Amino acid sequence: MDLQVLRFFREVADGATVTDTAARAHLTQPALSRALRRIEHEAGAELFRRSGRVLRLTPAGHAFKMHVDDVLDHYDQGLRAVEEIVAPETGLVQLAFLRTFGTWLVPAVISSFLELWPRARFELRQHGEALLVDELVDGTSDLVITSRDPGNPQLVWERVLVEPLRLAVPPNHRLAHRKKAKLAEVADESFITLRQGYALRETTELLCAEAGFAPHICYEADEVATLRGLVTARLGVSLLPLPQTATFPPSPTGHPALHLGVTDVRAERDIGMAWAAGRTLPPLSETFRRHVLATAPLTLPGDYAG
Template sequence: MDLQVLRWFQAVADGATVTETAQRAHITQPALSRALGRLEREVGTPLFTRAGRALRLTPAGRVFKHTLDQTLDRYDVGLRAVAELVDPDRGVVPLAFLHTLGTWLVPPLISGFRGAHPMVRFELRQHGEAGILQSLLDGVVDLILTSGNPGHPQVRWHRLLVEPLRLAVPSAHRLSHRKRIRLSEVAEEPFILLRSGYGLRTLTEELCRQAGFAPRVTFEGEEVETLRGLVAAGLGVALLPPPHAVLSTLDAVTAPITPAHHLEVTDVDATREIGLAWLADRSLPSSSHAFHQHVLAAGPTLVPAAYRTSRR
């Protein structure tokens, strides 16, 4: 089987159209269709069925793709391992992380690592917990920085630190003069939450449940800083990581409204664990292994002392 044809099959099976795949491959659409036809004859059964203008995998196609994804992933890992063996200073580290970690944790981790490995490249992806976990399971990335142990049997996770959550309230809110608050005190307030599928959304709902109520959701978003801005605009309250110094400075200069106030929560354990995860049964290429070791050593030292926790 032609390796390139297998990659074309994978692209179409993942949802790309034949036209899009042919354009990316710089071949004609009929040529790609013929190549996929040859692949089906080699496999011995149809792999696609047509649904309107789209192609859908047959049951045999789904089985074939599952095995092919694993095979191509191992092949690509092998290529990277050989390339890094030949030139260990020019590897690639595919990394995915939560949006909220991109402003304070990820930059110094990468900067500190590249001080010793200046030629290593990073392929970075941002998403919520579900998205970055899927990227890891699919072999798209080698490592993920996420909130809480994913609890997946194929994944190993190491806690780096515990990050406190604060109740963000508008500057004109009746409680904004306070430093501490019981979460139960805002049971009747409108809440601004991340969309379903984000770990902070699940954690917020659980903490509210522990405090004796279900949050009344008025707005949903996909970025913590968007939620913080909506709170500052007076549209509700939210449980959020505290703003970091860099963001606070920028907010003071550019924000058209008074920033939100962030209050310590005292009646529930309003914290979340931040950690590094990788696949348990997959050997990391040398560059990713070196970054893995760097994160385990440097991660807990890059945050204020109040955030730190003992390693497990």
């Protein structure tokens, strides 16, 4: 049994059809089917059962796949380790990050890093906070950029920068003519937040409590861009970072949400980088880690001043 056949097995086990897998591998469908049957013969058990056009894992197949994943992951890590030694400047950095950082922070630090290490490659993933922790614990990513310390003893977290938050209000809001406001001034209004489990949701509730009230939450979502759109649609107010992209879609009415400075509480959120404790980072990933910690504080735009 060779490793390529195991990769075919994993692809089919993850839901791909035999036809599509064979086409990608430039094999005939019968040839791939024979390869999968050889695996079953060596395992001494039926690993798949047909369900329509796809094959589903049997209980024995699920047990076998766990070990196949380990074998292939360890093999790929070994190849990567050799690559890092032979040609460290051409290595791969596996990076995961919070979705909101994909429009400004992550592109900025990668771009500046590639100016120094132009042959470096990146494998990028975007998630919410909970899945970012899984990326590190499972070894899927070397580094993650997230909005707070996950508080996980298996991880090391270091603050990179502090991002201000603004009070986002609709364009027709009674405070729309102001540049700054107290958070307490919207204590009786409807709030739009991320769902439970997101750091920004927790930060919003803590800041409102500090301002002397519990927010009345009328809408929840999974993306900051959605929150901003709901505010623009005059459905409530929210605590948000400024939109950090020149391509941010305009309001359908031509009047986007306004972002006011908050004066009665320290409205901000931590942005940090985490990695697995006790696990030595590949050389290029370690170089990138140091680069981010040194350069990311320079990425906040000038309109955050004041």
